[in-house]
Amino acid sequence: MSFLEGMSQEVKEKWKFENVMPIQEQMIPEMLAGRDVVAESPTGSGKTLAYVLPLLELTDGTKQQTQALIITPSQELSMQIVNVIREWTEGTPVTVTQLIGGANMQRQIEKLKKKPTIVVGTPGRLAELIKNKKLKMGDIRHIILDEGDQLLSRDHRVGVKNMIEAAHESRQVAVVSATITEDIEDVALRFMNNPLRLKVTAAEMPSSGKIVHSYVKTEIRDKTDVLRGLSHIQGLRALAFINNVDQLRMKEMKLQYEGAPVAVLYSDMNKFERQETLDKFRKGEIRILIATDLAARGLDIDGLTHVIHVNVPHTVEQYVHRSGRTGRAGADGEVLTLLSYPEERDYRKLAKGYKPVQKVWHGGKLIEGNSKTVSGQKTAPAKKKK
Incomplete structure (x- = not known):
């Protein structure tokens, strides 16, 4: 010093x-x-x-x-x-x-x-x-x-x-x-x-915490259901990233209709709306805050347990910026990607240095499935909740 x-x-x-x-x-x-x-x-x-x-x-x-x-x-x-x-x-x-x-x-x-x-x-x-x-x-x-x-x-x-x-x-x-x-x-x-x-x-970086990079294989149409399920996990506090505003609005309508403890952050929300949403998130009334990169740029939220890539980012820089929101100051964290088949090739490129593990969404829990890294081999699809 x-x-x-x-x-x-x-x-x-x-x-x-x-x-x-x-x-x-x-x-x-x-x-x-x-x-x-x-x-x-x-x-x-x-x-x-x-x-x-x-x-x-x-x-x-x-x-x-x-x-x-x-x-x-x-x-x-x-x-x-x-x-x-x-x-x-x-x-x-x-x-x-x-x-x-x-x-x-x-x-x-x-x-x-x-x-x-x-x-x-x-x-x-x-x-x-x-x-x-x-x-x-x-x-x-x-x-x-x-x-x-x-x-x-x-x-x-x-x-x-x-x-x-x-x-x-x-x-x-x-x-x-x-x-x-x-x-x-x-x-x-x-x-x-x-x-x-x-x-x-x-x-x-000095760190006593452990950051896990993981992915769940899912169909594109099922990503909203997986998000809704994740929002009911006790103790989870996640920032979820979506690549564009149109998808954000669609997910918002479906999740709010189903009463999930989820909120969205738009770049064009006024200062007071944004502050109210962030306050609810920090108090734990909201478990998952969904945003685009633009809306979430610069947000510093203590105690995030997860960063969720709802869409695979377009660039390595995006993956690094998003992923760095969890596991701050030596805390543990998880970077979870909801991975559809068309996104696999891009994800392999972005995450190759992190050795991500595969997980399965089943029975309201994230369970470690095939622990091999994504390397092109076929893996069992995530089981759907009935």
């Missing part, structure tokens, strides 16, 4: 963790030294604190000036980061404000007039506030792109680049994500100053 030695007394007193995560060990000293950083580390590996703690040291809360900007692709992630910063800045002069779509812009403008030290926001709302000259980028010396792969994708790339180039000329930029492709790295290099590339793999 050598990096803690040079930090403020407030940070030292609030540090209660037994272990330092590898990305924190690597990234914090480099950010404190003023370096630009491109950091890749698994979901749930402590990336937020790896940039928040240096920001608290690099900014001055006694100055009436907004000095740092954290850009995120989703409202939830913005809110989570703001909560983390508030926890660590309690009792200090450092202030933080969130600037997200779906919230009252006039209130945000009023808060900006007070010159918060750090602002956290989504690209659309930030662009509006900059255009209206309410957020003055010239003062900002530190910019973080959280979930950088999303922010530097074609959808947001130009807008984010414009924000960075409008910031102070001696700005520091950090890009963090669980997956950073060569393309994303190339884009980042265009507006960063000789960035240091950091990469932490899942194998380097």
Whole structure:
């Protein structure tokens, strides 16, 4: 924990963790030294604190000036980061404000007039506030792109680049994500100053927990029934991923009609609807929360026992991002894929490094069936409930 030695007394007193995560060990000293950083580390590996703690040291809360900007692709992630910063800045002069779509812009403008030290926001709302000259980028010396792969994708790339180039000329930029492709790295290099590339793999993560990767063979038409059955397992708390919104709506109608303790999360739900759904999930009134990648981006939910791939993801990056939601902070977890015959080839490619085990859904339970990894051999189909 050598990096803690040079930090403020407030940070030292609030540090209660037994272990330092590898990305924190690597990234914090480099950010404190003023370096630009491109950091890749698994979901749930402590990336937020790896940039928040240096920001608290690099900014001055006694100055009436907004000095740092954290850009995120989703409202939830913005809110989570703001909560983390508030926890660590309690009792200090450092202030933080969130600037997200779906919230009252006039209130945000009023808060900006007070010159918060750090602002956290989504690209659309930030662009509006900059255009209206309410957020003055010239003062900002530190910019973080959280979930950088999303922010530097074609959808947001130009807008984010414009924000960075409008910031102070001696700005520091950090890009963090669980997956950073060569393309994303190339884009980042265009507006960063000789960035240091950091990469932490899942194998380097300290973990006392065990993550099981498993699959249940099922017909496409039976996936909703399997989900409904899983939702009645005591103690299960799962985030289930579906590849597109149309399928999400169909599953929602059928599951709600059958009264299953399941809810869905859409990207176009307003802030209050999303918060109400998440509160019910955290309280255990809902056992399975179904979402697309877009709707679930940035969600950090403690105690998830399962991640369920209702559809096999399109890419390795999707599989990694989704799967990393369970088994956080050394807890056990399971990544379960509902696998139809047409999806088998894609699944073999995505999961080959994880040695997934086959399970069978039978009698209201997940039972380990053929424990061989998926390698093309024929296996017995899952038994249907009568």
